[in-house]
Amino acid sequence: MKRGRTLITGFLMILLAGSLAVQGRGLAAPQTVIVSPHGPYTSLSQALNAARAGDTIAVHGGVYAGPLVITKQITLLGYDWPRIEGNGRGTVVTLAAPGIVVKGFVIRNSGKSLDQENAGIAVEAPAAVIENNRLEETLFGIYLRKAHHSRIRHNVIQSKALPLPRRGDAIRVWYSQGVVIEGNVVEKGRDVVLWYSNNLTVRNNVVSEGRYGLHFMYCDDALIAGNRLLANSVGAFLMYSRRLHLRQNIITANRGSSGYGVGLKDMDDAVIAENLFLNNRVGAFVDNSPREITSTTRFQGNVFAFNDIGITMLPSVRRNHLTQNSFINNTEQVKI
Template sequence: MRLFLALTFGFLLGIGPVLAQPSLQDRIDAAAPGDTIIVDGGVHTGPFAIETPLVLMGQNRPHLQGQDSTHVVTITASDVTIQGVRITDSGKQLGQDHAGIMVKGHRATIRDNHLADVLHGIYVKGKDRAVITENRIEGPPTIPRRLTPEEARSYSDCSVSPEGGTCEVPLASPQRGNGIHLWNSVHSTITHNTVHHTRDGTYFSHSDHTYAAHNRIHDVRYGLHFMYSDDNAFEHNTFVDNASGSALMYSDGIDVRHNVFRNNRSQRGYGLLLQTMTNGRFVDNRLVQNGTGIYLENSTRNVFRKNVVAANYRGLRMTGSSMENRFGRNLIRGNLHTAAVAGMSETNEWEIDNVGNYWGPRGLLDLNSDGISEVPYRTVDLLGGRREEFAYVDLLAGSPGLTLLEEALRRVSSLDIPSIVDERPLVRPPVRLSGAAESTRAVGLAFVLAVGLIVLWRYSVIQHR
């Protein structure tokens, strides 16, 4: 009895043993359906499993820390919301699809979270109507690897013993996960997220009727990558400084509107890459300073309107397997090489509703002042299929001699040279070219002029010897 009284008074006075606080997982397990759990700051060690419909609400950005072994948070219940937390340290096994948040329940809402050092950021697996908004997702910067001394010398901040050892080394892009990954999911909404240093920014597989808007993706492999995913819409997104802006494959009926694809400049640095795409609508997009603005392969019945394709190394590239595509009211100019069209199908049309595209001011004549030139525009591809046989031949693109020859051949339509003929080109730009694109175009023209002057000077010197 005395012991009981002593312990009782000790607890009341705060001098006795301290009762253990329930862990975050204990609180999640004890929640009733529809409860809201407030998590106030601090570090909470996972992994965590949510099997009840609830709201997990962070205050002061609490840190949910995984143990580098599996998903940090796994959601198996429907109608779960996670908001306002920091999530780190997922497992790094691609074969296990490790993720910061693994969603296996319908109607999940993932809002205003910061995910870092995770393999996949947010992975929605076979469930519908996810809402993913206002999150910041960063891929893992490094990963521990056991290296030989020879391998260690490849990294400036890594040294190991003669027997070898472990170092933190950068994780190669193919070994990273995706920022936002949807698999077999329909009617999801993805808005206002920032993703960088993952493998792909957004990746959709067998996922239809998705709406993605106002996302910013940079420093990844493909900013937008999807396969076998139909009737999706992408608006007002920015894909910048990636290996490639997009890779759109084996899908039908997509809408791509008001997006920016800029400075995607790897060897395959495409703004828009279409592979086996049908019935797509591409309207009012900006494709600027990429390796190639638009590339079509085996793609049919797509429509391109009011897009800016400017200041790219190559504006357009099309293969003979791409047919019945239509282009109208686009601004296509200031590219170092306008188009690579060897083998292109003649079924593609360069006007919509009797209105063509704007290719620049040269060679146009508008007698009736309707804004459409009576003189067709023709661009030729002198290098043609030689690019595939001799990769370095493309270095000639934009050279003074080749430019002069192409300009002359545009006026000789009878020659059998791969070309684009726009019968009704616009005499004025249909959309405004941004200042950045104009300045890049000016730099490109100045570079070509400088090379031409050097060639003429050297020729003059040789002649006077």
């Protein structure tokens, strides 16, 4: 009897030890995986296969092959500007798990299919951080799809050298709530466009030589502040949205076929305040804004200077309040 109890106790101890070992592996501290041209890993695909969720992959200078699809919560850190090369095929990097961080890379040479929406970085999960990267020769630069609460910060984005209608959007945000776009430099993209996304912050970006510097469609509650929108066809177009606040932006030399510094179409409760509209074809254009009878549009403390037309309002526009704005040397100050 005593021998039987001893065997049972020993068996239980073995089971307990095995369980603790499994738990110990599951609770192991995050690790750093090193990638460089000289190892220990020489390819990003190998490193991603070896890494576990929560790990950091530190990538040193070199050229590494894309495309990559990341399906774990990984922090991907570049040192000395490692390059992820797409070789002209598809999307270069896809983030398909929540909480992925990508910092410090050159990401270049996506495919050029508009139908397939080839991108430098495509984000398909929430809470991504894309920071301090350079995107070169990409059709779409950074594309967020249902990537709520993601951050796009301090990137430089340059599009493919294609005719403007054939370029993709430098940044596209699609059905993604609570996104922050901050401190980026965008050159020669098509648009920075945000669709069906609410509670947005877009601040301190420089967008130049594109079609629409900033384009909002069906977005509610956004702060658009401190941006410089230069030499685009249109500086900012705000459409079918509510409570967008455009504050303290410099909007200049937007002189395409429409050439608006800012255009408002079917907007409710927009606030346009303390902006500089300089040398545009039209500083501000207002069409059916506000659209709801209980809403208003407010222009306050702006400077309209050296535009062909300071403000154009269509004759049907009502409930626009203009206070403390300065109109300086526009060819035509206000047109209705």
